[in-house]
Each structure stands twice: as C-alpha cells, then as structure tokens.
Amino acid sequence: MQHAEAHERLADLALEPRAFLALDQDRSPEAEELRAHVAGCATCSADVAAWRGTHAAVIEVLGYAPVQGSVAPFDDQPIALPPGLRATVARIPRQEASLAAGSGSGLAVVAPLIPGTAGSSRGRWWLGLAAALVVALAGAGAVAIDRAHQADVARAESVELARLIRSTEEILADPGHTSIPLASASGTASGLVAWSDTDSVVIASGLNPPDPGLAYRCWVEKAGTRTPVGDMSFQQGIGYWWQHPSEPGGPSLWSGGRLIVTLGPANGAGGPALLSAALPG
Amino acid sequence: MARIASGDEDALMEAYDRHAETLFGATVRFLGDREVAAEIVQETFVASWRSAATFDSTAGSLRTWMLRIARNRAIDRLRADARRPGLVQLAATDGEEALLDPLDRLAERRRQGIDESDPAVLLERSWSGAVVRTALADLAGHEREVVALAYREGLTQHEIAERLGLPLGTVKSRTRRALAHLRQALVRVPDFAPGEGSPDAAR
Numbered sequence: 001m002q003h004a005e006a007h008e009r010l011a012d013l014a015l016e017p018r019a020f021l022a023l024d025q026d027r028s029p030e031a032e033e034l035r036a037h038v039a040g041c042a043t044c045s046a047d048v049a050a051w052r053g054t055h056a057a058v059i060e061v062l063g064y065a066p067v068q069g070s071v072a073p074f075d076d077q078p079i080a081l082p083p084g085l086r087a088t089v090a091r092i093p094r095q096e097a098s099l100a101a102g103s104g105s106g107l108a109v110v111a112p113l114i115p116g117t118a119g120s121s122r123g124r125w126w127l128g129l130a131a132a133l134v135v136a137l138a139g140a141g142a143v144a145i146d147r148a149h150q151a152d153v154a155r156a157e158s159v160e161l162a163r164l165i166r167s168t169e170e171i172l173a174d175p176g177h178t179s180i181p182l183a184s185a186s187g188t189a190s191g192l193v194a195w196s197d198t199d200s201v202v203i204a205s206g207l208n209p210p211d212p213g214l215a216y217r218c219w220v221e222k223a224g225t226r227t228p229v230g231d232m233s234f235q236q237g238i239g240y241w242w243q244h245p246s247e248p249g250g251p252s253l254w255s256g257g258r259l260i261v262t263l264g265p266a267n268g269a270g271g272p273a274l275l276s277a278a279l280p281g
Numbered sequence: 282m283a284r285i286a287s288g289d290e291d292a293l294m295e296a297y298d299r300h301a302e303t304l305f306g307a308t309v310r311f312l313g314d315r316e317v318a319a320e321i322v323q324e325t326f327v328a329s330w331r332s333a334a335t336f337d338s339t340a341g342s343l344r345t346w347m348l349r350i351a352r353n354r355a356i357d358r359l360r361a362d363a364r365r366p367g368l369v370q371l372a373a374t375d376g377e378e379a380l381l382d383p384l385d386r387l388a389e390r391r392r393q394g395i396d397e398s399d400p401a402v403l404l405e406r407s408w409s410g411a412v413v414r415t416a417l418a419d420l421a422g423h424e425r426e427v428v429a430l431a432y433r434e435g436l437t438q439h440e441i442a443e444r445l446g447l448p449l450g451t452v453k454s455r456t457r458r459a460l461a462h463l464r465q466a467l468v469r470v471p472d473f474a475p476g477e478g479s480p481d482a483a484r
Contacts, residue, residue, distance in 0.1 A: 015456045018435040054464040058432050060406075061413045076418040079306045082319045089297050089326045093290045096330055160320075231316060 006037040006044055010051070017055040023048075084243045091199075095163050160233075164240055168203065171196045178251070180277040182261065191239075193259050193277045195251040202232065204239040204261055204275055215266040220279065222257025229259065231266065256281040282343050286333035293330060300344050301326075303466070304351045306415035311355050311408050321358065325351045352408045359404065416466035424459035427452055 182191035191204035218229035262270035284292035
C-alpha cells in the first residue's frame with residue numbers, strides 16, 4: 001500500500017473512533033495491509049498514535065457519570081473569562097518591573113512607603129495598613145517549606161501581597177488619586193479604599209478568616225440599595241479587592257453613598273456592613 | 282515566546298487572547314471555582330512572563346507549557362487548601378498527606394479500575410479530563426452534534442448522515458473539523474498524550 005492511500009484511509013477511519021480503536025482487532029485483508037504500512041511508516045505511526053490518544057481521551061471523559069448539577073461533556077458550554085482578567089494580566093509587566101526594582105526580598109518591595117506622605121492623615125492610614133500587610137507578607141513567606149507545593153503556595157501568596165502593596169503605593173503616589181478610610185461601626189479605622197485612573201483597591205485589616213462558604217464582599221450602598229463591587233480575597237488577616245477602575249463594579253461607577261464590606265455566603269446577598277467608607281458624591 | 286522573553290507586552294497579551302480561555306475553562310472545570318481559577322490563570326501568566334526565557338519549543342507548544350503551569354498550580358491549590366468547601370477528601374494512605382478530590386466524579390473513575398490508592402494519578406486524570414471537556418465545549422454546535430453521535434453512540438459516518446438527514450459529505454467535513462480541533466487541543470495533554478503526528482494528519 002502506498003503512503004498516500006494509507007494516509008487517506010487513516011484519515012477516513014479516524015472519523016469513526018470506535019472503528020479506529022478496533023483497527024488492531026480487524027482481521028480483514030484491507031486492515032492487515034494498512035497495519036503493515038503503518039508498521040513501517042513513521043509518519044503514519046505517529047498519526048495512529050495521535051488519533052488513538054485523542055479518541056481515548058474523549059471516550060474516557062464520556063465514560064464518567066456527570067456530577068450532580070453538572071452537564072454531560074457534549075452539553076458543556078464554553079466558560080467565559082472574567083471581565084477583569086485581561087486587564088489584570090496586562091498589568092503584569094509593569095508590576096513585575098516594580099517588583100524587580102525592589103531588592104528581591106518580599107519585605108523590601110514595600111519600602112520606601114510613599115515618600116512625603118507619612119505626616120498626612122492619608123499617609124497614616126496607609127502606613128498602618130502597610131504595617132499589617134508586611135506582617136501578612138512575612139506570614140505568607142514563613143509557611144513551612146518542607147513540601148514543594150507549600151512553598152509554591154507561599155510564594156504565590158507573597159507575590160500577590162507584594163503586588164497589592166506596590167499597586168497601593170502607586171495609587172497613593174498619583175496626584176489625582178482618591179483615598180478614603182474604611183472604618184468599623186464604632187469608628188475604628190480598619191482599612192482603605194483608594195483609586196486612581198489606573199488602579200483601585202479596597203484593603204481591610206484585622207479580619208477573621210471567613211468560615212467555609214462565606215466571603216468578605218464589597219458593595220456600594222446608596223439610598224438603601226446595594227450594588228456588588230466584588231468578593232475580597234483573604235490572606236493572613238487581610239481582605240482585599242483590587243482591579244482596574246474602568247472594569248465592571250469599579251470606581252468609575254461610584255458616586256455618593258458608601259462603600260461597605262460585608263461577610264456572608266459567597267455570591268449571596270451579604271450580611272450587615274462590617275466596615276464602611278463614605279464615597280464622594 | 283521569544284517576544285515575551287524580550288519583554289514584549291503585546292506578545293503577552295497575544296498569548297492571553299489565544300490561550301486564556303482554555304486555561305480558565307480547564308481550571309474552572311478542575312477546581313469548580315471561578316475565582317480561584319482566575320487567580321491561577323493570572324499566576325500562569327506571571328510565571329510565563331518571568332520564565333519565558335526557559336521555554337523550550339522543542340518540548341511542546343506554548344499552550345502545552347502554559348497548561349502544565351496551570352495544572353501544577355491548580356493541584357497545589359487543592360493540596361494546600363484543605364478547608365475549601367465543596368471538595369471531597371480522599372482517604373489518606375499510610376503516612377501520606379490527605380489529598381482533596383475536586384470532583385465527585387472521581388468515584389466513577391474508581392469503579393473503572395483506576396488505581397484509587399494513588400491520589401496523584403486521580404488528580405492528573407481529573408486535570409486531563411477538564412482539558413478534554415474544555416476542548417469539547419469549544420466545538421461549534423453542529424460539529425458537536427456529529428462528534429457526539431460518533432463517540433457516544435459509535436455511529437458510522439453513513440449512520441450519522443442518515444440519523445441527521447444530512448449529506449454524507451457534510452457529516453464528514455463537520456466531523457473532520459471537529460476532530461482536528463480536538464486532536465490539536467489534546468496534543469501532549471499530560472496523561473493522554475496523543476502525540477503530534479504529521480502536520481497534515483488532521484486534514
């Protein structure tokens with residue numbers, strides 16, 4: 001059998017997965033002839049291996065019973081990317097450059113803290129928060145590294161907190177930024193809401209870890225109506241939310257009312273306001 | 282990838298536009314958590330930006346490389362985050378750390394004879410399954426229809442044409458396109474590793 005003919009037959013056979021996978025069991029003269037060619041042809045052998053792998057992979061997945069609430073593989077639909085993810089990835093080069101500009105240690109990336117602002121009230125909010133973040137960063141980095149995956153997780157957490165600190169510094173260094181303290185109902189300063197044209201953050205310190213199934217969430221509350229801003233990430237006692245200001249839910253849409261932080265079921269309606277910040281009208 | 286290694290931000294975003302949906306789809310299907318999946322995709326692009334210079338194109342495509350990064354991080358998350366709700370904990374084996382199974386569907390796999398004493402194998406296969414499902418979800422509806430009949434019911438191309446009332450040529454061309462996509466999407470997915478074959482094999 002010539003290569004072109006064998007190649008064509010394999011291509012046709014591949015359209016019928018079960019027949020393709022049963023090729024080895026087919027004792028017809030045509031199948032014997034095809035197998036003989038494949039055995040001596042590196043290109044066709046590679047094709048057979050590739051199709052076998054593809055068909056086996058799909059058939060294996062089809063063999064699973066769908067989980068309750070999930071759909072069968074052929075009914076599965078594409079999953080849309082989160083709207084803010086592209087902007088977050090686009091910030092990576094700048095953030096990496098900022099991190100590289102530090103000395104390379106997790107703690108060093110936070111220094112210096114907003115030169116010239118330490119004496120202002122704005123600086124004091126950030127300095128207090130930055131201290132808590134440094135503790136959190138150290139905690140994330142101090143996870144025992146006796147297992148590789150723990151080390152990776154610690155590194156990922158350290159990187160994220162370091163980026164959060166750097167982004168907050170950049171926002172506060174922007175002359176056009178807005179920053180507002182977050183406070184508890186008793187008036188205790190517990191965090192910061194800040195945004196510039198390029199970044200926005202909500203950071204809350206001193207939080208207890210949310211119980212399983214619960215999440216800290218930011219909302220804008222105006223005239224008794226809550227509009228979700230987003231769920232906060234949580235590490236080492238620090239809750240934070242951060243995205244480009246033009247993304248859905250961001251400060252480009254905030255006007256008046258107050259930003260609140262609640263603790264409630266993930267994706268639920270949230271609970272009472274734990275922290276709040278009055279937004280400019 | 283060389284452009285990313287040289288600090289070309291546009292190249293990074295081209296990679297995002299080309300591969301992020303696959304990375305996110307597979308990770309969501311593996312973990313069942315969109316938020317964590319988004320973090321992992323972000324971490325994957327951070328790692329790609331940092332390590333672009335180490336990318337070896339002879340060892341596989343950029344997509345494969347990024348999928349491997351995402352897979353490792355997703356498995357790390359499962360192992361580290363023992364308190365995550367909604368996960369099923371596998372029984373720990375002797376002296377071994379208990380691992381979390383993100384998929385109730387693993388129970389079905391165990392019945393299929395996969396070695397249940399090796400959580401690493403189960404996790405690896407779960408990831409591969411998530412990649413396969415993502416590839417299937419990417420198919421156009423009319424392509425999915427013919428391929429589903431071929432895989433699920435084992436129908437021949439003639440039988441599919443008869444079932445759907447379509448010309449045989451139409452069924453063949455739809456099946457070819459769908460399978461070419463699946464084969465490309467599953468190239469060098471860990472575990473299944475169909476291999477790459479000749480460039481024209483899928484046509």
